[in-house]
Amino acid sequence: MSHSSSHGTDGRELFGHPAGLYLLFSTELWERFSYYAMRALLVLYLTDTVTSGGLGWSQGEALQLYGIFTGLVFVTPIFGGALADNWLGARRSILIGGLIMAAGQFVLAIPSASSGFDAETLLYVGLGLLVIGNGLFKPNISTMVGGLYAQGDHRRDGAFTIFYMGINIGALISGIVAGSMAEGYGWNAGFLVAGIGMLLAVAIQLIFAPRHLGDLGVEPIARREARLSKNTTSKTPLTREERDRIKVIMVLGLFTILFWAGFEQGGGLMALYAQDYTDRMLMGFEVPAAWFQSLNPLFIIILSPLLAGLWSRMKDREPSSPVKFAFGLIFLGVGFVCMIGAVLEQQTAGSASMMWLVGAFFFHTLGELCLSPVGLSMVTKLSPVRMGALMMGAWFAFIALANYLAGMIGSLVGEAGAMSVFGGIAITGVLGGLLLLVFAGKLVDWMHGAESRHAPLNTQLNED
Structure with missing residues (x-):
């Protein structure tokens, strides 16, 4: 293969990044469209009355299932990552996972009345397929983004921010399209649209990958490492440096749990709050509750380029990953201060202004951008090569636990009340962020030069 890139890609660049990045961006865009379309509808579908086509569950039951489902979605990538590293290869994993997920969405779209199947059976089969397919898809597309860049390539953080934008364009259109379809034609139509989005992701990957990705992700990485070094690399013990770097991933993983649980x-809880306690009238039009799910991706699309630009303009003064994580947690806390405002207004006026929710989603998004793409990039930077997809799977496992906890925390609202749930998360977020600022310098030391260009923590804090 006489191509210019190490992976046999066609070597073409677009806006300073390999063309393959935009292919992975498009695949992920449609996969996330599919996932978020379903996520925007799930709790509302479960709690809707049976006569309106819903399942008539209580809010507590719905939020618990939501927590278990979103938790499992982030657990299965550990197995999917290991399968890809050792046997399937990342590319094949993405295609198989994508097809299984499309099948899951189509099962959810089957109308139980006319098909003779029980609605709850269809629900569990559909969600089960989504969980399995997602496990094969999710860790491998992220590691392939990292695989487009050589070790030490300074464009990697920026690449993950661009990739993250793809995720959120998909999420933005999904809430609006699926919400409108469900509103006009029933819940099944919303799930059907999600399945079509998933098939688009698979089609894009099948048609364009050979040209723009070459052989990236075709051979399982553990097998390739073993072949290149002519001995079983997988048996080589980890060096002290590798162990320290894995420690950083684990410590930041714990703070990641704090962030995503909020x-x-x-x-979940904020979707129900939008539905039940928020004045959604805007110039005579009632804004559908599912549309609020599009605020977060909308803010990401607006803020991503601004933040990516800010990091590159700061050059040597750019904060280290642990400091960015700390900011993320503090912004999360500020967002929940807005939700406290919403509860106070609702208690006095009967319903809360939409602007409280808009404010909360804005600060949550700022926090997410300081933490999520930075975390993905950091895992590809710090993981030993032979364990790339496995470590990405482990990273998603932290998020899994957080999602499960989120469902549990949300379901407490019945006993504790919205004020104590929102207030508790606000305090935890800010305190977690401050704690992480204290230890950030030590974590950078454990990275052993992976982020050596960053200014020391004390100068960052003074300059901020």
């Missing part, structure tokens, strides 16, 4: 209230 953030994921957006699809």
Whole structure:
């Protein structure tokens, strides 16, 4: 293969990044469209009355299932990552996972009345297929983004921010399209649209990958490492440096749990708050509750380029990953201060202004951008090569636990009340962020030069 890139890609660049990045961006865009379309509808579908086509569950039951489902979605990538590293290869994993997920969405779209199947059976089969397919898809597309860049390539953080934008364009249109379809034609139509989005992702990957990705992700990485070094690399013990770097991933993983357990209230408790306690009238038009799910991706699309630009303009003064994580947690806390405002207004006026929710989603999004793409990039930077997809899977496992906790926390609202749930998350977020600022310098030391160009923590804090 006489191509200019190490992976046999066609070597073409677009806006300073390999063309393959935009292919992975498009695949992920449609996969996330599919996932978020379903996520925007799930709790509302479960709690809708049976006569309106819903399942008539209580809010507590719906939020618990939501927590278990979104939790499992982030657990299965550990197995999917290991399968890809050792046997399937990332490319094949993405295609198989994509097809299984499309099948899951189509099962959810089957109308139980006319098909003779029980609605709850269809629900569990559909969600089960989504969980399995997602496990094969999710860790491998992220590691392939990292695989487009050589070790030490300074464009990697920026690449993950661009990739993250793809995720959120998909999420933005999904809430509006699926919400409108469900409103006009029933819940099944919303799930059907999600399945079509998933098939588009698979089609894009099948048609364009050979040209723009070459052989990236075709051979399982553990097998390739073993072949290149002519001995079983997988048996080589980890060096002290590799162990320290894995420690950083694990410590930041714990703070990631804190962040997502709060953030994921957006699809559960805050979705129900928008539905039941928010004045959604705007110039005579009632804004559908599912549309609020599009605020987060909308803000990401607006803020991503601004933040990516800010990091590159700061050059040597750019904060280290642990400091960015700390900011993320503090912004999460500020977002929940807005939700406290919403509860106070609702208690006095009967319903809360939409602007409280808009404010909360804005600060949550700022926090997410300081933490999520930075985390993905950091895992590809710090993981030993032979464990790339496995470590990405482990990273998603932290998020899994957070999603499960989010469902549990959200379901407490019946006993504790919205004020104590929102207030508790606000305090935890800010305190977690401050704690991480204290230890950030030590974590950078453990990275052993992966982020050596960053200014020391004390100068960052003074300059901020």
